[in-house]
Amino acid sequence: MSVEIEAEDVIRLVLQFLKENDLQESALALELETTVKINTLENKEAFVKTIKEGEWDVVLRHVVDLKIPPRKLMDLYEQVVLELTELRELGAARTLLRQTExxxxxxxxxxxxxxxxxxxxSRSMFDPKDNYPNGMTKEKRRNVIAQALASEVAVVEPARLITLLEDCIKWQQHQGLLPLDTKFDLFRSSDGIQSTEEDAFADKEYSLIKFPGKNTYAECTTFSPNGQNLITGSVDGFIEVxxxxxxxxxxxxxxxxxENLMSMDQSVISLDVSQDSELLATGSTDGKIAxxxxxxxxxxxxxxxxxxxxVTSVCFNKEANHILSGSYDHSVKIHHVKSGKLVKSFEGxxxxxxxxxxxxxxTLVLSASSNGEIKVWDVTSGSCLSTTTPQRETSVQLxxxxxxxxxxxxxxxKSSTLFIMTEKGKVIKTISHPDAKDFISATVSHGGKLxxxxxxxxxxxxxxxxTGNLVGQxxxxxxxVIGISCHPFTNVIxxxxxxGLIHLLKHE
Structure with missing residues (x-):
């Protein structure tokens, strides 16, 4: 379910938080910058009561934070001026009359x-008959103003922003999008989890995803950077979250x-998600990218x-305005995400x-091919800066x-060896296991240690x-097995x- 929230409502929540915590200068700066007023009250009945009882100092303090139409504000201030005049508070009455918007x-x-x-x-005496004609009285006029102003404001509970954030976390935990019994710091990490989990071998299967049909299976998988989604691209062209x-x-x-799933015309064989987890790129066997x-x-x-x-591989840049891709056609390309125009083509x-x-x-693009070559390209010029072959006549899979x-x-x-390399293409370390057959896929743990x-x-x-040491198998x-991917925050594989099975594993 997708919910759209007005930007002004978010600003009002922040304004309420600032004022409740006595951050008046920050609240004023936000109001001036956005022209948004909080327009809410904790107790509408109390507000109406202050109007009916003529507690104008309290009423005017509330009105400063409310977005009231000019017509109703004029009625309010007019009434306050009249009552101050009746009380012979002429200085205050003149100030309101001559110096307020x-x-x-x-x-x-x-x-x-x-x-x-x-x-x-200017008169020496205040005559109610002259100022409240046609049977109107001061009390009746107050009632009319109270009803008019009350209709413009909403009632909101205290600490609404914090309450909504807590409810949001509870809902995501209920949906299984966030783990239970976890401390949260909303200003640390992209998912708000105060992560202290060290990299550890994930070897316990805790869940299994089964694709329907005999010939349906996931060609590729990836986790979104915010950790909330596992995304699959299938042989039948469907993309599922x-x-x-x-x-x-x-x-x-x-x-x-x-059941309006994302889909492509042919098998989806590559996936990538932008760093903000908003955009998904998919590549298919017919050369298309979506x-x-x-x-x-x-x-x-x-x-x-x-x-x-x-399209065997896709990769967003940091800003997610370009999409990098590699293909069976031997080419590497960069396209502009919004315009769709080709930005750069790397041939070689x-x-x-x-x-x-x-x-x-x-600043650099790295590409790997089935003949064992890894090329490093300059993004700006498109020139090839280096070509390395880690293992002769051995395909580089990933x-x-x-x-x-x-x-x-x-x-x-496609051997029993992994190569650690510099971004310039130099091999600095190898990792292997004597009993392993050819590796077909791999992934790096969330902390980058495994x-x-x-x-x-x-x-x-x-x-x-x-160290290259074996932790477990x-x-x-x-x-x-076709592929493997790792969660960005936890020990989940x-x-x-x-x-047509997806095995989900975690550290015991």
Whole structure:
């Protein structure tokens, strides 16, 4: 389910928080910058009572925080001036009449009413009959004003912002989007979790996702950077968003609840999510790329086609305004996400491009191919800066960034060896296991200390990146595993196999 919230309502929540915590200067600055008034009261009955009893000092203090139409403000201030005049508080009455905005508006729009007030102030005595004609009285006039002002404001409970944030966290926990019994700091990390979980080997299967039909399975999986979604791209072209804690399809997303799934014409073989978790890029076997809004399921851009053959890898840049892609057609390209225009094309590979990656500051592009070459490209000029072959005549299946190390990346080759390399393409370390068959996929743990690699025998090996030591291994399933991905904050692993199963594992 998607809920749209007006920006002004958010500002009012912040204003209430600031005023409740006696941050008056900050509240005033926000009001001046946005021209938004809080327009709420804790107790409307009490407000109405103060008007009916003529407690004008209290009423005017409340009115400062409310957005009242000029017509009703003029009626209010006019009444206050009259009652001050009746009490012979002439100095205060003149100040209100001559130095307040509602009375200035009254003078411009209704000069005869303004002059009548000036005339009343100049008289030596106050005559109620002259100022409350046609059977009107001071009490009746107060009642009319009270009803008029009360209709313009809403009642809001104290500490509304904090209450809503707490309710939001509880709802996400109830939906399984956030773990239970976890401390939250809303100003740390992208999901608000005060993460203290160290990298650890995830080897306990806690949930299983089963795709319907005999020939339906996930070709690729990825977690969104905010940690809330597991996303799959299927052989039948569908893209689905899952609750990774429960293994259930997320039905709180309206389009999925209505069975209006995101889909492409042919098999989806590559996925990537923007850093703000708002956009999803999908690549398919017919060379097309689609950009989706993850929350609504709306496709904002299709590149038809982006390549002449299947799109094996897609990657957003930091700003999510460019999408990098590699293909079976041997090419590497960058397209503009909004305009759809080709920004840069990198030519030079002579075999399938299996994986593409931006370096940490988006100044370089790295690409890996089936003939074993890894190329490093300059984003601005498009020139190839280096070509490295980690292992001769051995396909490079995948390039992985390391969260804790922006200067290095991991190359996964179709062998029993992983290569740690600099962003300039130099090999600085190798990680291997003597019993492992060829690795077909891998992923790096959320803290960047472990790398998980899956062999052709569907055995998952976990190594320490710093030392290369084996942490643990697990036989995932009898079927052939296609891919593996890691949650961005916790020790959770998702592996997809050819039988339509996704195995979800965590650290015991």
């Amino acid at each position: 509602p009375m200035f508006i009254l003078k411009q729009r209704h000069p005869e009413r303004y002059l009548r007030l000036e005339h009343t102030l 899952w609750n990774y804690l429960t293994g259930k399809l997320r039905k709180d997303l309206k389009y999925q609840a209505e 950009i989706w809004k993850l929350q609504s399921g709306i496709c904002t851009r299709r590149f038809s086609p982006a390549h002449s053959q299947g 590979h002579t075999s399938f491009v299996n994986s593409v990656l931006y370096n940490w500051d988006n 390039l992985l960034s390391i969260p804790s190390d922006t200067n290095h990346f991991i190359a996964v080759t 790398v998980y690699a899956v062999s052709e025998e569907s055995i998952m090996y976990s190594f320490q990146i710093a 697990k036989h995932l399933c009898k079927a052939e 998702a592996s997809n196999d050819e039988t």
